[in-house]
Amino acid sequence: MVRGLAPAAALRGRAAAAAARWCTCRRVAVALCLGNLVAALLVARALYAPGTFASAPKRGEARYSREQMRWVEESIRIRRAAEPAELIEAVEKLRRAFVREEKRRKELPLELKQKVSHEILQRLRDLGENRNTTEQREAVESWRVEKLKYIRSSSTQNLSNFGLSGEESRMLKRALDFNWRMLLEDIGLWIPPTVHHIEHDDKPENEQEEEEIVPGPPLPPECNAELHTDYGGTAVRWGLTHHKESAADCCQACIDQAKRAKPGALKCNIWVYCPSEYGCYSPDKYEHKHQECWLKQADHPKLNFKDRYSEPYRDSHPTAPVVVPWMSGVISA
Incomplete structure (x- = not known):
C-alpha cells in the first residue's frame, strides 16, 4: 500500500506545479497587453490632442517666430496694396464691352459685303485718281451717310426692290451706324490717316539764320x-x-x-x-x-x-x- 500511494502523490505534485506555472504566464501576458494598451492610448492622445499639428512641425520644415510671421503678413499686405486696382478694373470693363460688342455684332452675308465693297469702290473711281487721302475718306464717309439715310427713309418694299430683305437691311444699318470700322476691315478697305506736319521753331528771335554752304566754287x-x-x-x-x-x-x-x-x-x-x-x-x-x-x-x-x-502736296505725294x-x-x- 505504501508503494501505491507514492506515485499518486508524485503526480499530484507535478500537476500543481504545472498549474502554478500556467497561472504565472497568464498574469505576465495580461500585464503585457495592458501595458501595450496604455502605451497606445498615450500615443493616440499625443497625436490627436488640439494644437498638435500646429505646434509640431513636420520633418524638414522650419519653424517661424512671431516676428517672422509678422513680416510675412506685412509683405502680403503691401503686395495687395500695390496691386493696380484701377487698371485691373478698367481692363475688366473693356473686356465686358468687347464681349457685348461681339454679341451685338452679327456677321453680314458675303453677298451683302460684296455689294457694299462694289459701291464704295465705284464711289472712289468716280472721285478720280489724283485725289489725296482726305478727299477719299470724305467720299467714303458721304457714301455711308447717304446709305444710312436711304435705309432709314425707305419702306420695306423699296428695300426689297433694292435687293435687301428686312433682316439684311437691319444688319446693314447696324453695321453702318455702330460697326463701321469693323465693316471696313471685313471688306479690306483701309485709307491711311492724314498726317499733319508741324514744325517747331525753337530758335531765339534775334538769332541769324546760318548760311547754307554750297559745295564747289562760288557761283558768279x-x-x-x-x-x-x-x-x-x-x-x-x-x-x-x-x-x-x-x-x-x-x-x-x-x-x-x-x-x-x-x-x-x-x-x-x-x-x-x-x-x-x-x-x-x-x-x-x-x-x-x-x-x-x-x-x-x-x-x-x-x-x-x-x-x-x-x-x-505731301498728302497726295507721300x-x-x-x-x-x-x-x-x-x-x-
Whole structure:
C-alpha cells in the first residue's frame, strides 16, 4: 500500500506545479497587453490632442517666430496694396464691352459685303485718281451717310426692290451706324490717316539764320542761284545723262550752251542742279541722282517748287520731303 500511494502523490505534485506555472504566464501576458494598451492610448492622445499639428512641425520644415510671421503678413499686405486696382478694373470693363460688342455684332452675308465693297469702290473711281487721302475718306464717309439715310427713309418694299430683305437691311444699318470700322476691315478697305506736319521753331528771335554752304566754287552773279528752288521750262539738255561736279559748273554749262546754240535753236537760260548726295525728289517716274544738271529754256520762267512742299502736296505725294532739294537759277542777260 505504501508503494501505491507514492506515485499518486508524485503526480499530484507535478500537476500543481504545472498549474502554478500556467497561472504565472497568464498574469505576465495580461500585464503585457495592458501595458501595450496604455502605451497606445498615450500615443493616440499625443497625436490627436488640439494644437498638435500646429505646434509640431513636420520633418524638414522650419519653424517661424512671431516676428517672422509678422513680416510675412506685412509683405502680403503691401503686395495687395500695390496691386493696380484701377487698371485691373478698367481692363475688366473693356473686356465686358468687347464681349457685348461681339454679341451685338452679327456677321453680314458675303453677298451683302460684296455689294457694299462694289459701291464704295465705284464711289472712289468716280472721285478720280489724283485725289489725296482726305478727299477719299470724305467720299467714303458721304457714301455711308447717304446709305444710312436711304435705309432709314425707305419702306420695306423699296428695300426689297433694292435687293435687301428686312433682316439684311437691319444688319446693314447696324453695321453702318455702330460697326463701321469693323465693316471696313471685313471688306479690306483701309485709307491711311492724314498726317499733319508741324514744325517747331525753337530758335531765339534775334538769332541769324546760318548760311547754307554750297559745295564747289562760288557761283558768279549772272547765275542768280536760288537754293531749294525748282524752275520749269523746256529741256535743252536732260539731266539724267548730264552730270556736273558743282552748281557753278552747271550754271557755266548753261551759259556755254546759249553761246554755242545755232540760229533758231533753243538757248539755255535756266539751270537746275541736284546738290544732295542722296538724290533729289521729283514727281515724275525717274530717279534723280546727285549732280544732275538740267538745262532749260523758258521765255517767262515759272517756279515749280520753292523752299518747301505744301502740306496738301505731301498728302497726295507721300514720298515728297519737306524741303525742296533742288537749286536753280535764271541766267541774267
